[in-house]
Amino acid sequence: MxxxxxxxxxxxxxxxxxxxxxxxxxxxxxxxxxxxxxxxxxxxxxxxxxxxxxxxxxxxxxxxxxxxxxxxxxxxxxxxxxxxxxxxxxxxxxxxxxxxxxxxxxxxxxxxxxxxxxxxxxxxxxxxxxxxxxxxxxxxxxxxxxxxxxxxxxxxxxxxxxxxxxxxxxxxxxxxxxxxxxxxxxxxxxxxxxxxxxxxxxxxxxxxxxxxxxxxxxxxxxxxxxxxxxxxxxFVAQFIGENNRMTGTVSEINGDFCSVDLDGGGSVKALKVKVDSVGDKTQLSVRPERVTINTQETSDENNFKGDIKELIYLGDHIRARVEVCGNDEFIVKIPNEGNIALKEGSTIGLTWQAEDIRALDAN
Amino acid sequence: MEVNISTADQILTTDGIPLKVSLRKTERRNKIRAFLLVFPLLLFIIVTFIVPIGDMLLRSVDDSQINEVYGKTFEEYKKWDKEKDQLPPEAVYRALFEDIGYGDKLKIGRAITRMNYSKSGWKSLIKKTRRQINKIVKSGELPTSYKDTLIEINKGWADPTFWYSMSQMLAETTPIYYWNAIDRTYDQDSKVIMQSEERRIYVATWIKTFKVSVYVTFYCLVLGFPVAHLLANLPLRYSNLLMIFVLLPFWTSLLVRTTAWIVMLQQNGVINGVLVWLGILSDDGRIQMVYNMTGTIIAMTQILLPFMILPLYSVMKVIPKSHMRAAQNLGAKPVRAFMRVYLPQTIPGMSAGGLLVFVLAIGYFITPELVGGKDGQLIGHWIAHHLKTTINWGLCSALGAILLGIMLVLYWLYNKIVGIDNIKLG
Incomplete structure (x- = not known):
């Protein structure tokens, strides 16, 4: 059977x-x-x-x-x-x-x-x-x-x-x-x-x-x-793997995506996963390896400035703890391509795709 | 090319001192400190344990006392050719007269008791003789023939059996107390024979002591096992309460507990009363449960139960609960899982508890003394009896030494079968 x-x-x-x-x-x-x-x-x-x-x-x-x-x-x-x-x-x-x-x-x-x-x-x-x-x-x-x-x-x-x-x-x-x-x-x-x-x-x-x-x-x-x-x-986002979270309020819903006003200031375009309507509190989740460092602003959305708080050298990649929008636990994994010149305390530009950041329940 | 290889016994430290010397130096301090810490206990054990036990073992074979008193007599006695003369020669009688006449009164008195163990009759013979000899010594008229004088004083001196029994007293050591402790004695030819019928008490008592100890150990195991299991598996707050119940007897005087059992078990006691009240027994059919073997076993089981429960508990506590689950998961029904997986793991606890209870039971005194009556007396009773009443310390020591021996044999067996490292005592 x-x-x-x-x-x-x-x-x-x-x-x-x-x-x-x-x-x-x-x-x-x-x-x-x-x-x-x-x-x-x-x-x-x-x-x-x-x-x-x-x-x-x-x-x-x-x-x-x-x-x-x-x-x-x-x-x-x-x-x-x-x-x-x-x-x-x-x-x-x-x-x-x-x-x-x-x-x-x-x-x-x-x-x-x-x-x-x-x-x-x-x-x-x-x-x-x-x-x-x-x-x-x-x-x-x-x-x-x-x-x-x-x-x-x-x-x-x-x-x-x-x-x-x-x-x-x-x-x-x-x-x-x-x-x-x-x-x-x-x-x-x-x-x-x-x-x-x-x-x-x-x-x-x-x-x-x-x-x-x-x-x-x-x-x-x-x-x-x-x-x-x-x-x-x-919960799942947090429990499985490494996760950067930011909290905010949904300001606009547009098809599969939504805009979220972050509690720490700024606005993010994110994939709408577990939010229902405008005004909902939400927790945003993005994996560290999906965040990239950009020197000049290329795309027109999800561009942020961050201060590097800590750098940890791990051989194949470098782990950077960055303060973004008031969240100083934001982790970025930077692949080691041999030409990184980052310093603690310097400011860098960060970006990610809207599909990679998920708007989940506020928990 | 030449290479210098330092030999094993000449490794040097950086400062050039041989490594072993340096090591010894640094460790000496620690060793001395450790020894000083242990020293008070060591002293205590030597004084309170090793010395008394050694003394007891010596006493159980000691026969020097009698040699002190009859030194001269024995010397002459050894020269006597028993084949040729029926009675000892004059020299022996003379030496005996002098030993008794001029010897220390107290020592002679003590020696009489010992002589009586070899042959009854010595006591009265010496006592009577001594009175007469003292008179003669006082009067100052020493006899011409000591032999005739002594025989005149008491016909016993013409009885060769007394003289033969003296041969057992010559040595400084004697096994007689051990033979006495198992109902044997010497006949006049120094052969080991059974005691006369009415004096055979020890073998029966030994057997009874063993039987009671085995019963008590068995009942303790049967009653203690479920309790220990419960203790080990109940949630903490219940098990703590239960533990208090187990330990409560420890905090109560042994005497109180024993007398409580008398109250419970006697013919007009609580249990009989309840049974009569319930109509199970008729008023004149009350059961005799105390002042006999039953009472001894019941009271001793209750008193020794904690000694079984605690080692069992400590072993069961560390058996993971997952073992029974695993056994069932592998397809064994609960009974089988228990027998094959749980029970074998409690063997160290069962044997430690069993050993403890058995060893304690075999030398138990107060409880059987109080509730045992005539029927339930154990070997401890006789040890106390000879210690206090007959002052036969030799026999006391022999009985004690046998107890000690039994214990050591059990310990040895335990070590062979279970291994002493496996012992767990709470």
Whole structure:
């Protein structure tokens, strides 16, 4: 069935509350296709982990139903859901060797001894830990433990795999390496993955689609590029990637564009995304790399003067903190082309395309 | 080209002092300071722990006291050829007369007690003899034949069995207290035999002590495990309250708690009263729950429970909750997840608590003394008995040393099986 391929996992009007007073998850609707890598991204307390736990069966939805392969699963206990999971701190069993950890789910399923051995070996080889079977988790490095946890979640061939901030405890280099490893394993075996993280670069690296959570609501569900290029509200713009924001009031609406009078003085022509009418307060969002420095005013709109407050040399580019229209947190990324002669304290001209600055909700 | 390579033991610092010397110098100060910090405790432990235990161990085998009193007698005794003569020669009798007649009164008195352990009858024999010898010594008319005089004083001196039993007293050390502690003694040929029927009390008491300790440990584990689990998993404000309930007994006097149990358990006590009131028991069918083994086990379990709960709690506290979840996620039903994943991780706590409770229980005194009655007395009772009533310190020490030995064996076993580094005591 095509619809089952597309709607492999369905969250249908899910509400979740722990105390009957605050909703941790509000009216969550989310469809995940088979083989997809979906990341739930959001700050802590945004409801993403709760959502994952409901899918795993450790929390019950207060309202709504979750469907897996078209069947409601709210009443199925976690041990019958056939969903693999990688926990935040791996949750490897410290009193068992790596092999015993991996054979645990297989023995529970009463597989024959040779089958167990076979599958454990394959799973360990997959994460390149073939020689570590007899070690205890405490004898492994963080990255190795991570890989054992991953292979344990996959060894019993679950219907989908959940990952709850699995890379949170690793250092930066290892984290990046593991991101690729997980991504490649996903591509190779084509399993459906639901991934939870608060690290946006992790989400951008690995995911097919990202659901950005805040205050129990999915703010935007989209592919990484669209999420970055076309954030639909100011939370997403702020949360994903670097963002320059300015606040102002809509003074004129003209088709897809609008003019905004900035609070710090001056007027901007921006893409109309989440404003309704003239007089609305709005927050403008423009990515640092979309701002260019111009020596003479070329176009007739969105020309500003800024004072350079700080310059940071980063090799391939230079980061400049500029005060523009009363906002001294305005960041510009200047590509290093070898001939930049900027000084702190000097005034420069800045410009950007009207399509690149988005008028979002005032928040 | 020649290269100077400094040998390993001659690495020099920048100032030319050998590195090792320099290092030792800088570390000496720290070492001295560390030692001075530890010194008071070290002294305290030596004075209050190592010395008394050493003294106890010595006392449990010490037999020098008797040698002091009968030094001359024993010297002559050793020359006696038992094959040739049935009774010792005159010289032995003479030495004995002199040892008793001119010896320190107090020391002789103490030695009598010891002699009586080897053969009952020594006490009265020496006492009677001493009175007569004192008279003779006072009168100044020393006998011509000491042997005849002594036999005349008391026929016991013609009884070879007394003389044979003396052979056990010759050495400066003796294992007799240990044999006594397991209901054995020497016969006249210095062979180890069972005590007479009515004097066999220790083996039965040892077995009972073991049994009670095992029961108490088991019940503590069974009762303590769920409590510890709850403590480790409840939200903080509830677990704090529960912890107070667990610790409350610690803040109450042991004596108060024990007497409270008497009030609860006795035949006219609270529990029997309630059961009769509910009609479960008839008025003359009240259960005897105290002044017997049952009472001892109940009271000791309650008193020792915190010693099981706290180590268990400290172990359970650090088992991540995600482990049970992970096990279930991997397909194990809750019971199986518990047995395979949770329970094995609590072994350090169970064994630490078990060891603690068992060791405490095996030497318990006050509680069994108060609620145990005749039936529920443990080995501690006999140690106290010999300490206070019979002043048989040798036997006391032997019983204590055996307890210490059992404890060390348990400790060794624990280390073998679980590993002492795994111990967690709250």
């Amino acid at each position: 095509a619809s089952q391929e597309k709607d492999f996992v369905v969250f249908d009007k899910i509400d979740k509350s722990y105390d009957g007073e605050v909703l941790v998850v509000k009216n969550l609707n989310l469809n995940i296709a088979k083989g997809e890598f979906v990341t739930m991204l959001g700050p802590s307390g945004s409801g993403k982990t709760t959502t994952l736990m409901m899918l795993a069966g450790f929390e019950t939805p207060t309202n709504g139903e979750i469907y897996l392969e078209g069947k409601p699963i709210s009443k199925i206990p976690p041990y019958e859901r056939e969903i693999g999971m990688v926990f935040q701190n791996y949750a490897l069993f410290p009193h068992m060797t790596v092999q015993e950890n991996l054979s645990f789910p297989l023995e529970v399923r009463k597989l024959s001894k040779t089958e167990v051995q076979d599958k454990v070996k394959k799973a360990l080889d997959m994460v390149e830990l073939g020689n570590f079977g007899t070690r205890f988790p405490a004898q492994l490095s963080g990255g190795q433990q991570q890989r054992v946890a991953l292979s344990r979640a996959l060894v019993f061939e679950p219907r989908l795999v959940l990952m709850d901030e699995p890379l949170g405890a690793l250092d930066k280099n290892l984290r990046e390496q593991m991101q690729y490893e997980i991504k490649h394993i996903h591509e190779r075996i084509g399993i459906t993955v639901v991934y939870v993280t608060h690290d946006q670069s992790e989400a951008l690296t690995m995911s097919n689609r990202i659901a950005v959570f805040d205050e129990g609501v999915i703010q935007q569900l989209s592919t990484p590029d669209i999420l970055y290029e076309k954030p639909e509200n100011s």
